[in-house]
């Protein structure tokens with residue numbers, strides 16, 4: 001049996017679920033398909049390995065679509081300061097929320113917590129059918145009447161098919177949208193640990209020629225450490241026993257980390273830069289990692305995905321209000337125009353960081369030191385950089401805009 005929908009979203013990860021919430025309560029009939037429901041959250045359970053730094057702009061969007069309370073009532077860690085340095089911590093550049101009259105720069109949240117809060121929110125909307133767990137068997141893209149066949153035999157017909165199905169997006173492939181991509185010669189080794197220091201309000205990053213070392217605070221005495229390194233080194237480090245790995249962390253991470261009491265979990269992630277050649281077509285749109293994957297060193301991947309959500313929802317809600325064909329290329333191109341160049345700029349910025357910092361070439365070393373001291377000393381530059389990192393400077397879609405800044 002075929003069921004017809006205005007919009008079918010494939011992928012109920014953070015981005016797809018947020019988009020469904022943003023369209024909840026509208027007159028669109030929506031189906032969202034997710035392969036796997038996340039494990040439930042229990043207070044006091046160990047922190048997950050996958051965490052994200054959510055910007056203030058993402059927080060605003062999540063508030064506006066009704067999911068933020070579900071995050072903070074579970075578990076999150078606000079951070080007020082952000083510190084970056086290269087050789088010596090004494091020469092670090094510090095970005096402080098207080099200096100720009102803000103209470104915080106962002107929150108570190110486990111991805112599962114964000115996803116759970118979003119799924120809980122979207123289930124409250126009667127115009128949304130949440131189909132989970134369900135995997136797509138086949139996706140037949142056709143402008144304005146795509147068919148999504150599920151493994152359990154159900155068939156969904158979509159006027160607008162939305163791919164929020166991650167980097168390997170089957171929606172993107174079925175619509176014949178190409179990508180440009182390359183693998184970074186770097187991977188992220190992530191460790192969830194408990195430290196001798198109690199909860200901290202700072203996230204820091206030290207740049208080294210083999211890649212950055214990053215600290216992200218979590219609630220209690222927990223922290224997430226990210227050790228970027230070449231694939232060979234990551235393989236070697238990952239093969240160490242837990243106690244050898246702890247020794248390696250102590251030897252490599254700066255002393256401000258303090259003592260690590262316990263290693264709870266570790267894992268590694270290959271890093272890829274990937275960009276869809278277009279985000280839309282007649283009856284199809286991509287959002288989040290299905291459209292773009294960026295180096296995570298500045299923690300922006302899902303944040304730009306959430307800005308896609310805010311913009312795409314705005315365009316679709318406007319189209320409904322105006323009586324426009326919501327799935328037409330003409331309507332959807334407003335979304336692409338607003339987001340693709342913004343995301344490209346963010347990708348290029350991350351690439352510049354990656355190339356300028358991941359080596360020991362003298363002229364680049366000079367450039368880095370000049371860059372850091374300029375960022376630290378120019379009175380006007382720092383507030384701008386701080387606000388940019390918070391996502392509150394630059395073009396911001398309405399749903400992610402704070403009313404009082």
Ligand SMILES: Cc1cc2nc3c(=O)[nH]c(=O)nc-3n(C[C@H](O)[C@H](O)[C@H](O)COP(=O)(O)OP(=O)(O)OC[C@H]3O[C@@H](n4cnc5c(N)ncnc54)[C@H](O)[C@@H]3O)c2cc1C
Nearest residue numbers: 011013014015035052053166288289296299300301302303
């Ligand atoms: C080491 C690391 C650290 C990071 N840190 C940060 C950070 O601090 N801040 C930040 O903003 N970003 C960060 N990111 C990036 C962030 O994790 C991603 O951008 C984000 O998870 C993308 O979300 P998404 O919903 O677009 O895609 P995904 O998380 O990939 O979700 C896709 C969903 O679609 C479902 N799905 C896929 N195919 C199908 C199908 N055929 N049928 C049904 N369901 C399907 C999957 O089950 C999944 O739930 C980091 C990434 C890495 C690797």
